Amino acid sequence: MHLTADAANEVRVTLLPASRTPAAEAAESAARREAADVQAAVGGCAKAFERLYRAHVGKVYGLCWRLCNGDAAKADQAAQDAFVRAWEKLSSFRGEAAFGTWLHRLTVNVVLGEHRLLKRWTTFEDAEESGAPEPSHHPTASLGDRMDVERALTRLPKGARAVLVLHDLEGWQHDEIAAATGIAIGTSKAQLHRARKLMKEWLT
Amino acid sequence: MNAQQQEAPVPGLETLARERQPHLDLWAGIEARIQKPVAHRRHNSVWPYGLAASLSVAVLAGVLLRDYSPVDPQASPAPAEIEVSTLPTPYSNHDGEARGSALLSARTRRTLRSESLDDAPAMVAQRADAEGLMKATYSSGNPAPHGQQAILRAHLRLVSQAEREVRRALRVDPESASLKRLLDVAQQRREQLTALLVHEPD
Numbered sequence: 129m130h131l132t133a134d135a136a137n138e139v140r141v142t143l144l145p146a147s148r149t150p151a152a153e154a155a156e157s158a159a160r161r162e163a164a165d166v167q168a169a170v171g172g173c174a175k176a177f178e179r180l181y182r183a184h185v186g187k188v189y190g191l192c193w194r195l196c197n198g199d200a201a202k203a204d205q206a207a208q209d210a211f212v213r214a215w216e217k218l219s220s221f222r223g224e225a226a227f228g229t230w231l232h233r234l235t236v237n238v239v240l241g242e243h244r245l246l247k248r249w250t251t252f253e254d255a256e257e258s259g260a261p262e263p264s265h266h267p268t269a270s271l272g273d274r275m276d277v278e279r280a281l282t283r284l285p286k287g288a289r290a291v292l293v294l295h296d297l298e299g300w301q302h303d304e305i306a307a308a309t310g311i312a313i314g315t316s317k318a319q320l321h322r323a324r325k326l327m328k329e330w331l332t
Numbered sequence: 333m334n335a336q337q338q339e340a341p342v343p344g345l346e347t348l349a350r351e352r353q354p355h356l357d358l359w360a361g362i363e364a365r366i367q368k369p370v371a372h373r374r375h376n377s378v379w380p381y382g383l384a385a386s387l388s389v390a391v392l393a394g395v396l397l398r399d400y401s402p403v404d405p406q407a408s409p410a411p412a413e414i415e416v417s418t419l420p421t422p423y424s425n426h427d428g429e430a431r432g433s434a435l436l437s438a439r440t441r442r443t444l445r446s447e448s449l450d451d452a453p454a455m456v457a458q459r460a461d462a463e464g465l466m467k468a469t470y471s472s473g474n475p476a477p478h479g480q481q482a483i484l485r486a487h488l489r490l491v492s493q494a495e496r497e498v499r500r501a502l503r504v505d506p507e508s509a510s511l512k513r514l515l516d517v518a519q520q521r522r523e524q525l526t527a528l529l530v531h532e533p534d
Binding site for chain 2: 174177178181182185186187189190191193200203204207208211212215216276277278281292296297298321324327328331
C-alpha cells in the first residue's frame with residue numbers, strides 16, 4: 129500500500145498518542161519524580177536530595193574520576209564536593225535545563241576549580257610539566273606495551289584531558305567548554321586536537 | 333597520520349563507560365556536610381529581609397533625626413559637625429528631643445569654639461528659634477513652613493519605602509515584635525508627614 133506524504137503524516141499524527149512506548153512513559157514518570165525531588169530538596173529535604181544523589185552519583189563520579197586522572201581518593205572527594213555544592217546552590221537551579229545537565233556543569237566547575245587555575249592547566253607547556261611522553265619518545269614500543277584507551281586518557285596533560293573528556297565523552301561543544309572553564313574557544317579546539325593526536329599515536 | 337584522521341574522535345573512546353560507582357557510598361559524608369548548610373540556607377532566604385529591616389531602621393533613624401533638627405538653610409552640615417555631635421551635651425536630658433538638642437548644642441559649641449565669643453548670644457537665640465520651629469511644625473500640627481514641602485515629600489518617600497520594607501520583612505517573620513514596633517513608628521511618621529503636606533497644598 130502506498131500513501132501520499134500528507135496521508136502518511138496524518139496517520140502518524142493519529143497514531144502518535146498510542147505510539148508512546150513504555151520506556152518513554154517510564155522516562156517521563158522518572159522526570160516528574162526527579163522534578164518533585166528537586167523541589168523538595170530546595171525546601172531543605174535531605175531525603176529527596178539523597179534520591180537525587182543515588183540517581184546521579186554514577187555519572188558524577190565517573191566524570192570526577194576521569195577529570196581527576198583516575199585517582200579514586202581525589203574522585204571521591206570531588207564527587208562529595210560536587211554534591212555538597214549542588215545542595216548549597218539548589219535554590220539557583222531554575223529548571224531551564226535538566227537537573228543532570230546542571231549537576232554535570234557544576235561538577236566540572238568544582239573539579240576543575242577556578243577558571244584561572246584551568247587557564248594555567250591548559251597551556252601547551254603542561255605536557256612537559258606532567259611528564260607525559262611524546263609519541264616520538266616511544267618509537268620501538270611493542271604491542272604489549274601500548275596503553276589501552278583508559279590508560280592513555282590518564283596520561284594526557286590535564287588541560288587536554290579535560291577538553292577531550294568534556295567534548296568526546298560528555299558531548300559538550302567548544303563554546304560550552306569555553307563558557308564553563310573560562311578558556312578561549314580556540315584554546316579548547318587546540319587542546320582537543322592535541323589530545324586526539326597524542327591518544328592516536330599512543331594507541332597505534 | 334593526516335589532518336583528517338587527527339580530527340576524527342579517538343577510536344574506542346566512545347566505548348568507555350561514562351558511569352562509574354565509587355568504592356564506598358559517599359552519601360554518609362555528604363549528609364554530614366549538608367546538615368549545617370540547611371540552617372545556613374534558611375538564613376540565606378531571610379537575610380535580605382533582615383537587611384531591609386536594618387536599612388529601614390537606619391532610614392527611620394535618619395528621618396527622625398532630620399525631623400527634629402532645626403531647619404537652617406544657612407548652616408550646611410560639615411564633617412566636623414558630625415564629629416562634634418557625638419560629644420556629650422549638657423542639654424540632652426531626655427530622649428526624644430535630645431537628638432535635635434544635642435546636634436544644636438554641638439553646633440553651638442563648635443561655633444563658640446571656632447568663632448568669637450561675641451556671637452554666643454546670637455547662637456542661643458538661633459537655638460531658641462529653631463526649637464520653636466520644631467515644636468510649631470511637629471508638635472502642634474501646624475503647617476510646614478513654606479519651602480519645606482520638597483523636604484517633607486522626600487521624607488515621606490523615605491518613610492513609605494521603609495514601611496514597605498518592614499511589611500515585607502514581616503511577611504517572612506510575622507511574629508517579630510521589633511518589626512511590629514518598627515511598622516508602628518513608620519506608620520505614625522507617614523501619617524504625620526502626610527498631614528503636614530495636606531496643610532500645605534501646592
